Amino acid sequence: MLDREYRRVAYFLILPALTGLVLFRLYPIIASFFISFTDWNVFGGGDWIGLENYVEIFSSKEGRLVLMNTALFTVIYVPGIFIIGLALALALNSGFRWSAGMRALYFLPYITSTVAVTLTWRWIFSTRFGLLNNLLLDLGVSDPPAWLGDPTWSLFTVVFVAVWRDSGFFMILFLAGLQTVDQQLVESARVDGANRWQVFRHVTLPLLAPTSFFVLLIAMVRSTQTFEITYALTGGGPNQSSTTLAFYIYQNAFVHFDMGYAAALAYILCIVIGGLTLVHHRLRRKWAYV
Template sequence: MVSARDLRRYAPAMLFLLPAVAGLLLFRIIPIIWAFALSFAEWRIFDQVKWVGLSNYAHILSSPVSLQVLGNTAYYTAIYVPGVIALSLALAVLLNNGLRSSAFFRGAFFLPYITSTVAITLTWRWIFSTRFGLLNHLLETIGWTDPPAWLADPAWALPAVAIVAIWKDAGFFMLLLLAGLQTIDPTVYEAARIDGARPWRRFHTITLPLLSRSLFFVLILALVRSTQTFEITYALTNGGPNRASTTLSFYIYQNAFVQFDMGYASALAYLLCFVTGLVTLINFYFRRRWVYE
């Protein structure tokens, strides 16, 4: 039992903690609970809250639009996660192997991550432009006579969003993997060289196993980030054409702040939370099969 003396002793600390706790309650805990309650209700901002039970969740699983959005999210994740891990791993290995001016390149590769997303996206809009874009000009130069209309073609809009996201985020994941690479004892590589192991074999049998913990951490972060993409979609395609690049997080925004359907948006948000948590748990379950302990 807490005595009066203990209360007096810890009162100043509690007072200092009070603003942080109040902020956590007001801007985190209470909105989470309120959104969960709203997911079982129908509420447009200027209407009365109406209890509808599981109707919002049933509508998600039966609506062609929401099913298309779920498919888009899975497709985007399938492009983004392997792409960003492969690129960040390649950059980390390149820097770790003694690239000249590695400090400069480390900063250059990390720069897109801290640059304004809107500024980056506007630049990529020009790169993807059908008439004046640099990318299509390069593709035509190497012989692709009919390059895609990246932002106007439903088949290419979502890959275009993924390309921008991979380019922006790779520098962040590169630093995480580079830190993992620098913890590997160089004598292990030296022993492998003496035994005649070629670079690919050293990478496959030494680098990947000893880097597996960092790779697992990066995998989880990339999976979570892939479900939260919003700014790039908003600025690059606005979810189009014909919702071809609308992912679940962007669809939540549209329902909440364009159509003002807070109940349905809350149900979508909790579905996103459930799917993200489920995928993360599955990865943790299979972790011991490929993570070197």
């Protein structure tokens, strides 16, 4: 009898949280799934069109461009953030005099307003008034690139700013992993005559495998969800050359108000992230020391 009363009280206490979960998480997920098979927008529509939205994404030139941009962004961002984050962590793990201050300095861009720092980079990359192009002119480059206005450079510029902003965060993750490395193993390797590279290659890096796989997963997910930097730096332009999947969802949902198409894009993004996570877990089970 007493257990039943406790159970009723427990159900009553979790009811508000459960209600919020159903209304604001579960219902939108289910509703958007059905919306992705319609032509619904805020001005009307809502007719069932089957897989037309999904077919349009892969058959249209713009849809394929956005998917290619997202893939290219990921291919550049993930190795870049991994190498820079690990290099910073190794450099700052030695505990020299100013290491604590340097850690805070490198982490600062990540906790600063993304829009604020992106607008600063927008000024740096400005074609006519930017610091970078004026420096290139002083160095004798007569026709410096239009970093934000040239389709050849715009996506690479967005990736550069994203790596610069996030490198401090991944540095902290690697630093946490380095703290778990058994120093006795490191000292034993040095006693056996191993140099710094050999210690890193054969001792530190294998012991960092769990952290490395976690970093890779987070980096891959973040690369597919980049929005603020694209929005503030290029607005997806020129000609969608820097538009990635997350920003394309925003454009279709809140600029063109094509909710059905945006919902289909969102589910494709969900499938991409789910696929990356599945591959990560399979590789981690095979290669990481846990």
